[in-house]
Amino acid sequence: MTEQTKQILSRRSFIQGAAAAGGGLMIGFHMPLANAATIGPNPQSLTTAVGTEINAWLVIDRDNTVTIRIPHTEMGQGGITSVALLIAEELNVEWSKIKTEFADANRHLRNNKEYKVMSTHGSQLVRLQHPHLMQAGASARERLKQAAATAWGVDRSKVEAKLGVLTSGSHTGTYGEFVDAAATVKLDKEPAINTDPTKWWLLGKGTMRLDIPNKVNGSAKYAMDTKVPGMVYAAVKASPVPWGTLKSFDDSAIKKRPGYVGTVQLKAVPGKRGQPDMQDAIAVVFDSWYRAKTALDLVKVEWDFGESGKTSSAQYYVEGRKLLDQTGQLTGKGDPRAAEIIAAASKVVTAQYERPFETHARMEPINATVHVQADRVDVWSPTQDQSAAITIVAEQLGRDAKDIYAHTMFLGGGFGGNGGGGTGVTKQAAEISKQLGKPVKVIWSREEDLAQDKQRPLALAKLTASLGEDGLPTALFTRGAWFTQDGINNFGSATADYGISNMSYNFPVRHHERHNAKTHIPGSTHRAPGANQMGFMAESFIDEIAIAGGWNPLDWRLKMTEGQDDYQLVLQTLKDKAGFRTDLPKGQGMGIGVVESHGTIAAACATVNVSRRGRLTIEKLLVVLDAGHVINPHAAAEQCEGSVCWELSHAWMGGLEMENGRFINTNFDSYNLLRIDQMPEVETIFASSGGTKWGGLGEPAGPPAPPAVANAIWYATGKRIRSTPFRQHDLSWT
Amino acid sequence: MEFSLTINGSVQKVDVDPETPLLWVLRENVGLTGTKYGCGIARCGACTIHVDGQAAKACQYPASAAVGKKITTIEGLSKDSSHPVQVAWMEVGVPQCGYCQSGQIMAASALLAKRKKPTEAEIEAAMADNLCRCGTYLKIKEAINRAAKIEQS
Ligand code: FES
Ligand code: FES
Numbered sequence: 001m002t003e004q005t006k007q008i009l010s011r012r013s014f015i016q017g018a019a020a021a022g023g024g025l026m027i028g029f030h031m032p033l034a035n036a037a038t039i040g041p042n043p044q045s046l047t048t049a050v051g052t053e054i055n056a057w058l059v060i061d062r063d064n065t066v067t068i069r070i071p072h073t074e075m076g077q078g079g080i081t082s083v084a085l086l087i088a089e090e091l092n093v094e095w096s097k098i099k100t101e102f103a104d105a106n107r108h109l110r111n112n113k114e115y116k117v118m119s120t121h122g123s124q125l126v127r128l129q130h131p132h133l134m135q136a137g138a139s140a141r142e143r144l145k146q147a148a149a150t151a152w153g154v155d156r157s158k159v160e161a162k163l164g165v166l167t168s169g170s171h172t173g174t175y176g177e178f179v180d181a182a183a184t185v186k187l188d189k190e191p192a193i194n195t196d197p198t199k200w201w202l203l204g205k206g207t208m209r210l211d212i213p214n215k216v217n218g219s220a221k222y223a224m225d226t227k228v229p230g231m232v233y234a235a236v237k238a239s240p241v242p243w244g245t246l247k248s249f250d251d252s253a254i255k256k257r258p259g260y261v262g263t264v265q266l267k268a269v270p271g272k273r274g275q276p277d278m279q280d281a282i283a284v285v286f287d288s289w290y291r292a293k294t295a296l297d298l299v300k301v302e303w304d305f306g307e308s309g310k311t312s313s314a315q316y317y318v319e320g321r322k323l324l325d326q327t328g329q330l331t332g333k334g335d336p337r338a339a340e341i342i343a344a345a346s347k348v349v350t351a352q353y354e355r356p357f358e359t360h361a362r363m364e365p366i367n368a369t370v371h372v373q374a375d376r377v378d379v380w381s382p383t384q385d386q387s388a389a390i391t392i393v394a395e396q397l398g399r400d401a402k403d404i405y406a407h408t409m410f411l412g413g414g415f416g417g418n419g420g421g422g423t424g425v426t427k428q429a430a431e432i433s434k435q436l437g438k439p440v441k442v443i444w445s446r447e448e449d450l451a452q453d454k455q456r457p458l459a460l461a462k463l464t465a466s467l468g469e470d471g472l473p474t475a476l477f478t479r480g481a482w483f484t485q486d487g488i489n490n491f492g493s494a495t496a497d498y499g500i501s502n503m504s505y506n507f508p509v510r511h512h513e514r515h516n517a518k519t520h521i522p523g524s525t526h527r528a529p530g531a532n533q534m535g536f537m538a539e540s541f542i543d544e545i546a547i548a549g550g551w552n553p554l555d556w557r558l559k560m561t562e563g564q565d566d567y568q569l570v571l572q573t574l575k576d577k578a579g580f581r582t583d584l585p586k587g588q589g590m591g592i593g594v595v596e597s598h599g600t601i602a603a604a605c606a607t608v609n610v611s612r613r614g615r616l617t618i619e620k621l622l623v624v625l626d627a628g629h630v631i632n633p634h635a636a637a638e639q640c641e642g643s644v645c646w647e648l649s650h651a652w653m654g655g656l657e658m659e660n661g662r663f664i665n666t667n668f669d670s671y672n673l674l675r676i677d678q679m680p681e682v683e684t685i686f687a688s689s690g691g692t693k694w695g696g697l698g699e700p701a702g703p704p705a706p707p708a709v710a711n712a713i714w715y716a717t718g719k720r721i722r723s724t725p726f727r728q729h730d731l732s733w734t
Numbered sequence: 735m736e737f738s739l740t741i742n743g744s745v746q747k748v749d750v751d752p753e754t755p756l757l758w759v760l761r762e763n764v765g766l767t768g769t770k771y772g773c774g775i776a777r778c779g780a781c782t783i784h785v786d787g788q789a790a791k792a793c794q795y796p797a798s799a800a801v802g803k804k805i806t807t808i809e810g811l812s813k814d815s816s817h818p819v820q821v822a823w824m825e826v827g828v829p830q831c832g833y834c835q836s837g838q839i840m841a842a843s844a845l846l847a848k849r850k851k852p853t854e855a856e857i858e859a860a861m862a863d864n865l866c867r868c869g870t871y872l873k874i875k876e877a878i879n880r881a882a883k884i885e886q887s
Contacts, residue, residue, distance in 0.1 A: 076830030076868055208827065215832030216820045216839060218768015218808035225767035233762070258751070290758040291751070293774075363772055363780060363833040363867045412770075412833030413867050446773045638873065642830060645869025668777035668865060677858035679871040 057136040064176040069103040071115035075411035090137030102408035105386035119385035134193040147181035223382040226369040228439040233289035238281035241305040241661035246280040254295040259287035278424035308520040320460040328513035331501040338511035341475035345466030353537035357656040364412020366420035370429035371439035383421020416525035450666040454524030457482040471549025481515035484523040494530030505560040528699035535595035539707030573687040578605035591711025593704035600627040600695030606708035614732035618680040628693030637684040643702035649674040651706030655725040742810025752798035768808035779864030782837035789844035808836035822881035830868035
């Protein structure tokens, strides 16, 4: 396969291709629907396909209905549609004949990872999984052809398979007629898959996402919607200060309330603080969740928070600022000349930036249902990895993974937080079900969800640059610090100075350091990790030094990326399209931000309006992106809108605040994210450099939005914003 | 306490604590899970339903207060996803993860029942309580305008 083909198959662009239909095409067109896996405690009822299984991914019925089993999760990114398209492209069947169902994760584990990969993360679905998915379709097609060839006494090469029909000369038959025979065919050699985009008949054409029809009538089933006969409901309260220990509790006030089932004390495994590990918690179980939740508030619990109970966001900022004045760990090679040049320079600009903890706040609060029985355990977990849900439950219960069945449900958001599957909720449900001997659904209240999720770390950075005669930087020196559980170094590519240390500007001399400070707050990736926090710091600072040096911030960026063709393309396009200007009347402003992430350069130009009294209106974000190629601009633009909304939500409205070791703004009244009346117009322009470059498009448009807005606010008001959320700043002007 | 509720045109007997929010009665007792829990404090709109044709937050609506009223949930908006708002939602391809969308559709359909051709400001005011973490707001506006056109034709 050529490099270009690999790139064209990259998940995001592909999914965007698959999501395109839009328009008025869909009405009156038979849409195959993707139903969530059957919800039922009935053993072996996980898959419902009717017909003959030709391989693990494919079942074909005599009436030519094809069921494709989807080993991945759907969180709105188009996973179901992508898998179905990849397989159908090779199998060559009419799209309207296809049904989908989620694959059985237990079978996957039992049969030695039969579906190869079941987790859905890291933009990998199409990028990495396409060869074996396409192979499943190609292999089935060739076996059907062989079955027909044998029946007709011709060579397989003389049989054509097209849209579910097999033909050779005067012979003709459907896939359904030959599927039984095909299921027994063994090929000497697996056929090659077709990775030449110019020869595709189905892929890349723009297909309506299969999950959409189920999402307009309430029928899409999320883990939250699970119902099992005999099921009881648990409301839980973990230590409000993460990793605090439970000393005692008194539940006497609730035992007589109607519907009471039991109280379960959940215990952290000492020494284990990994992603899906349980904390000390109390679970109150009733015959309805509302009863459980209201009763939980009446249980008196005594916790020991230890030293963590004395911490606060304010204190982390104090500690962080101190760290920014101390030598940290080197990022990259380092250059001792940077400090020397700065020390000797006549013009130096230095600024410190700070950002608070943020949370995923997926619209579907964290939840899980588990039914522990003597011979089997069923799990409904909002996770991006069903097979991991099985292993997590096996570990908690000390059971054999082969007796555990995970049901795949739609996810009410992922955003780097694994749909909540990375939290301890699934273990909690397993433990409670085991102790009570009943199926149990655990729902974290929104307050529990925001307080106990794995959070995006609090981060700070200090940036210093010396400027030369021409106003351009002669050296750059930066230090970043972030607070993560156990002081870890990175979440994926995100580090304490990702977004700063990898800025692409041609600084003659640069030096970057970082500190990995510790907190008791569990951390996690968060859509566009690293770039989403530090991109704001880097790009606001760039405006500071450009303006201090007498440069127009857009011309500065063009000058400082000379020789980098893709940056020049993006910035020149922005210059041509955005009408960026620095001479607007007071109260109005435009600002620029440029951040590269996931292999894509994203430049944003914000237009804002600030009233004299300081009321901010973000009128427009124009975003120019170079992801190399774009298969489907329409759907890619949709992802860009979502990303802009995501990141402005935090920068403008967000900010999770911690006092006494615990988060205090834990519902949407006080952690109030971007709403429809605050959403700016978003115009997305793709300036694709082509060639061998292939970047993602589901996240990169977010990070440049906040610095573009902050830089626009500076032009509008003269006020430089060096921390988020913007809502905490007085933006009034006279 | 046992009482009857009129949900999507049919009368249902439920036996719940009278102050239980409709949200939980619909989801757990009646089995209509299209109405979602998002915040429980009337600040996200995921639980939006119609009570006597008006948009209401089911998480803050005591079940007993709905006795004698007409309750409509996403499942009852149309039998076959043919309500103009649902049609527009599919044509525009609004939903991403979809979790907020029942509430968005119920809020939008309540708006269009009152205002045939809402202005942008009216759309924003009517939809401002409905959070969408996936950021589908611009598509929601587009779909509401489209639904208004479908209704007129
Ligand atoms: S759950 Fe009712 S408004 Fe959020
Ligand atoms: S579509 Fe995901 S929250 Fe709105």
